[in-house]
Amino acid sequence: MNAIQHKGKAQAGAILGKIIVEKQDLKAKIKELSKLINQIIAEINKLSIDEQKQIVIDKWPEALNKEKKIEKKSLPPLANIEKYASIVTRFSPNPDCVLHLGSARAIILSHEYARKNNGKFILRFEDTDPKVKQPILEFYEKIREDLAWLGCNVDAEYIQSDRLPIYYEYAHKLLSQGNAYVCKCVPDDFRRKIIKNQACNCRVLAIEKNLERWNLMLKGSYLAGEAVVRIKTDINHPNPAVRDWPALRIIDNEKFPHPRVGSKYHVWPLYNIAAGIDDHLMGITHIIRGKEHLTNAVRQKYMYAYLGWNYPETIHYGRLKITGAYLSKSKIVQGVKEGVYTGWDDPRLATFVALKKRGITPESIKKMIIDVGPKTADVTLSWENLYSHNRKIIDLQSNRYFLVLNPIKLRVKGVPSTFKVNLKLHPQRSEKGFRKYTIVPKGDLKTATFWIDKNDIVSLSKGSVLRLMDLFNVEFENVCGNFVEASFNSGSYAEARKSKSKFIHWISQGEELPCTVVMPNTKINEGIAESACKNLKPDTIIQFERFGFVRVHQNDKKLVAYYSHK
RNA sequence: GCUCCGAUAGUAUAGUCAGGUUAAGUAUUUCGGCCUUUCGAGCCGAAGACCCGGGUUCGAAUCCCGGUCGGAGCACCA
Numbered sequence: 001m002n003a004i005q006h007k008g009k010a011q012a013g014a015i016l017g018k019i020i021v022e023k024q025d026l027k028a029k030i031k032e033l034s035k036l037i038n039q040i041i042a043e044i045n046k047l048s049i050d051e052q053k054q055i056v057i058d059k060w061p062e063a064l065n066k067e068k069k070i071e072k073k074s075l076p077p078l079a080n081i082e083k084y085a086s087i088v089t090r091f092s093p094n095p096d097c098v099l100h101l102g103s104a105r106a107i108i109l110s111h112e113y114a115r116k117n118n119g120k121f122i123l124r125f126e127d128t129d130p131k132v133k134q135p136i137l138e139f140y141e142k143i144r145e146d147l148a149w150l151g152c153n154v155d156a157e158y159i160q161s162d163r164l165p166i167y168y169e170y171a172h173k174l175l176s177q178g179n180a181y182v183c184k185c186v187p188d189d190f191r192r193k194i195i196k197n198q199a200c201n202c203r204v205l206a207i208e209k210n211l212e213r214w215n216l217m218l219k220g221s222y223l224a225g226e227a228v229v230r231i232k233t234d235i236n237h238p239n240p241a242v243r244d245w246p247a248l249r250i251i252d253n254e255k256f257p258h259p260r261v262g263s264k265y266h267v268w269p270l271y272n273i274a275a276g277i278d279d280h281l282m283g284i285t286h287i288i289r290g291k292e293h294l295t296n297a298v299r300q301k302y303m304y305a306y307l308g309w310n311y312p313e314t315i316h317y318g319r320l321k322i323t324g325a326y327l328s329k330s331k332i333v334q335g336v337k338e339g340v341y342t343g344w345d346d347p348r349l350a351t352f353v354a355l356k357k358r359g360i361t362p363e364s365i366k367k368m369i370i371d372v373g374p375k376t377a378d379v380t381l382s383w384e385n386l387y388s389h390n391r392k393i394i395d396l397q398s399n400r401y402f403l404v405l406n407p408i409k410l411r412v413k414g415v416p417s418t419f420k421v422n423l424k425l426h427p428q429r430s431e432k433g434f435r436k437y438t439i440v441p442k443g444d445l446k447t448a449t450f451w452i453d454k455n456d457i458v459s460l461s462k463g464s465v466l467r468l469m470d471l472f473n474v475e476f477e478n479v480c481g482n483f484v485e486a487s488f489n490s491g492s493y494a495e496a497r498k499s500k501s502k503f504i505h506w507i508s509q510g511e512e513l514p515c516t517v518v519m520p521n522t523k524i525n526e527g528i529a530e531s532a533c534k535n536l537k538p539d540t541i542i543q544f545e546r547f548g549f550v551r552v553h554q555n556d557k558k559l560v561a562y563y564s565h566k
Numbered sequence: 567g568c569u570c571c572g573a574u575a576g577u578a579u580a581g582u583c584a585g586g587u588u589a590a591g592u593a594u595u596u597c598g599g600c601c602u603u604u605c606g607a608g609c610c611g612a613a614g615a616c617c618c619g620g621g622u623u624c625g626a627a628u629c630c631c632g633g634u635c636g637g638a639g640c641a642c643c644a
Contacts, residue, residue: 017586017625030624094644132643187642195568195640228642239569241640249642271644294570295639318572319637371593372578378637382577388594395607402604428607469603493603503603545604566606 015041075370078113079313084285087119091147091154092126092275092289095139099146101350101365101381102327105317108369110288111152122282123147123154126275127161128268130258131251135161137259142344146352150362158282160274161260167269168218170277170307171229171248175210179306180247182213183230184222194243197235203244217250217267224252224266231273233302245299247273276300280309291316291376318378322386325350347520347562358520359541359551359564364390387565394541394549394564399425399432402505403515403544405527406454410506412474414488415441415448423470435532437508439471446488449509451528456504457484465489467496467503469545505545507531515559517550529559 015037020030081087089110093103114121123144127135140159147154174180183190183202190200205213217227229248237243247270253263275296279287287297294316304311321327326335327350335341335349345353355365367389372379400423418441422434439448450468460466460476466486467473473489473496496503507530515529529544533555536542540552541564550561 014586014589017588020586020625034624092644096644126644129643132641183642191640225642230642237569239640241569246642251642268642270642275644290638291571292638293644296644298570316571316638323577368578375572375579376637377572379578382594384576385578385594391606398606400604400606424603427602427604467603471603496603503605505604543604543606545606547604548606 075109075112075116075373078117078286079315081117086285087114087117088122088283088285089114089119089288090122090124090279090282090284091152092124092278093143094126094129094133095135095137095143096133097139097329097333098142098344098351098353100327100329100332100352101322101325101355102320104150104352104365104369105320105372105374106289107147107150107152108366109315109317109374110286111150112366112370113286113288114155119285120155121152122284123157124278124282125157125159125161126271127159127258127260128270128274129251130253130268131256134256135259142353149352149356150365156282158278159260160269160278161258163274163278164261164265164267164269166281167248167274167277168267171269171273172211172214174231174247174303174306175214175229176207177306178207178210178232179303180229180231181205181210182217182227183244183246184213184227187225194235195240197243199235199244203230203232217248220266222250224250226250229273231299231303231306233299239295239298241295242298245272246270247303272296272299273303276303279312280304280307284312286313286315288315288317288374291318315374316376317374318376320372320379320381322350322381323383342522347518347522357551357553358562359394359549360386360390361393361541363393383565390564391549391566395543396429398541398543398549400427400543400545401435401533402507402530403517403527403547404451404453404505404507404512404529405525405547407451407507407512407528408454408457408479408484409482409509410450410452410474410484410486412448412450412486412488413445415439415446415472416488417441419471419491421471435530437511437530439508451507451509451512452484452504456502465496465499465501467493467501468506469503471506473501513559514557515561517544517547517561517563518553519563525563533559 016034019033019037078087091103091107091110093099099107111121113119125135125140125143129135171180175182181202183200185200185202193200213227214229216222217229227250228246230244231247233242233244235243248267249270250266251268253266257263258265278284297311297314297316301311325348326332332341332349332351336344336346341349344351345357347354347358364386368381368386372381419439421437421439423437424430424434425432441448456466457476457479462477464476465473466476472491474486475489477485477487479485507528511531512528513531513533515527515533517525517527519525533542536552536555536559538552538554541549542552543549548566549564551564552559552561554560
């Protein structure tokens with residue numbers, strides 16, 4: 001058997017492996033077994049491949065039937081599910097930009113894992129930096145819309161800027177325990193010391209002193225930058241970034257008011273204390289976030305230990321990129337602000353609103369992210385992959401229409417009679433109905449006039465036959481000014497197939513509707529669509545045959561569509 | 567520089583934890599062919615990968631060590 005698979009030469013190693021798997025008890029005698037196998041193989045390999053085949057057919061006829069199995073792609077199971085009564089995950093964006101493909105992993109994995117395990121999915125806005133990463137009011141709502149579009153419904157929503165008293169309470173607790181201190185050092189001094197494993201002077205202060213400083217902090221006695229609450233960790237921790245991390249700092253609340261709570265607070269929590277406390281209080285069982293947070297987990301575990309909490313399970317996935325698109329919030333924000341992009345939904349961007357505009361379905365994004373899974377390696381996705389997922393979804397639903405770019409008139413002489421055609425809206429689903437056109441030849445020459453694409457007649461010589469799809473065949477004569485001259489050839493589809501004629505799409509003159517298609521690079525294609533497109537509603541995804549899928553954006557006297565992909 | 571991660575075809579992923587049933591499975595891509603009144607879909611076929619070097623072992627994609635390359639963190643950002 002093995003010999004046949006390998007062109008008449010059996011492989012000892014593979015056979016040995018197979019036998020051992022089937023009969024574990026032979027392991028002890030492996031050397032003898034190996035010898036035996038080699039002898040047998042030597043004999044078998046003397047035989048011709050046909051002889052080998054015959055033996056197999058005689059003895060094990062079923063062995064040659066290959067079988068194929070189809071597996072469904074799904075997520076690996078979550079770690080330690082059994083430890084928790086129910087699974088809770090969260091997605092926690094800073095509302096400083098719209099969501100984009102880079103966030104897709106956090107959102108879809110968190111949501112998917114929650115749903116798969118009958119758990120809860122929480123949305124938490126992490127808007128605790130009114131200064132450096134200023135939250136912007138419009139994005140709270142935009143993010144909710146993005147999630148809804150993706151089909152990731154949230155079970156609960158929290159906003160951190162509503163929760164400052166909670167963070168204060170725990171800060172107080174940690175200070176009272178002596179597990180945190182108010183540090184008044186200049187950041188540079190602190191850094192210099194901590195790198196050398198030296199505690200700063202504030203670290204050793206009495207608990208009472210620290211609480212006193214904390215009260216002064218809250219009262220507003222310190223200016224921004226003058227004091228910061230630090231969580232004690234291990235001064236000798238190998239990673240300097242872990243040592244005594246900052247938990248709360250002072251921000252000038254007049255200069256930097258918060259968009260939601262204004263100037264109410266000047267002491268703001270930093271990521272690790274806010275997210276750390278919230279994850280516990282909200283009962284998060286599995287944190288799914290980017291690997292840039294790997295050391296944050298280490299930092300937070302100190303705080304969890306002080307508070308007697310168990311740290312949730314974590315999944316730290318790698319960065320996700322897609323070829324040729326910026327997935328950096330700052331670049332997107334800057335580009336939109338400067339007018340480089342037409343808006344958050346500029347087709348060059350990989351924001352969800354842009355993808356939506358281009359007719360990329362949320363299902364396809366979901367499939368792709370689940371396909372990629374939760375591993376820590378960075379991935380660079382290719383658009384082809386996303387398109388392929390999307391195509392599978394929209395191909396089945398999208399109606400077909402004709403779009404003629406580079407229109408030129410085709411005059412067909414000698415059309416023998418009136419043609420009434422029914423063009424299928426979908427090639428595989430005739431139940432979807434038809435587009436109906438009537439072609440009436442005019443004048444003595446019985447002429448019918450159409451719009452066709454200039455590119456379809458470029459290398460044509462006199463006498464070549466073209467098939468107007470679903471209509472009839474014409475014989476090309478010449479190009480005369482703005483017209484392509486042709487004559488009626490026959491109505492036979494079979495003939496066109498047989499002669500391997502080119503099949504082209506067409507629009508009957510008078511049935512045209514101006515149309516522009518915006519490409520993913522913002523280039524604009526002007527052309528005409530068939531009149532049946534008149535009633536298409538915005539957001540509909542259709543396929544222009546021999547061109548590609550597009551999403552209808554506007555349809556008011558002129559059809560404006562965004563190109564998806566082939 | 568310090569501290570962590572990671573590396574399977576062009577892209578993505580399975581297999582790695584528990585070494586042998588796998589000369590590496592799947593999707594996409596590309597190329598042939600069939601089919602189809604689209605250059606779409608579908609069907610059939612082909613191409614294409616275990617980062618490198620050592621070690622352990624009868625046997626390594628899998629375990630160990632070293633290197634290379636890539637990424638992240640080292641903020642009073644999240």
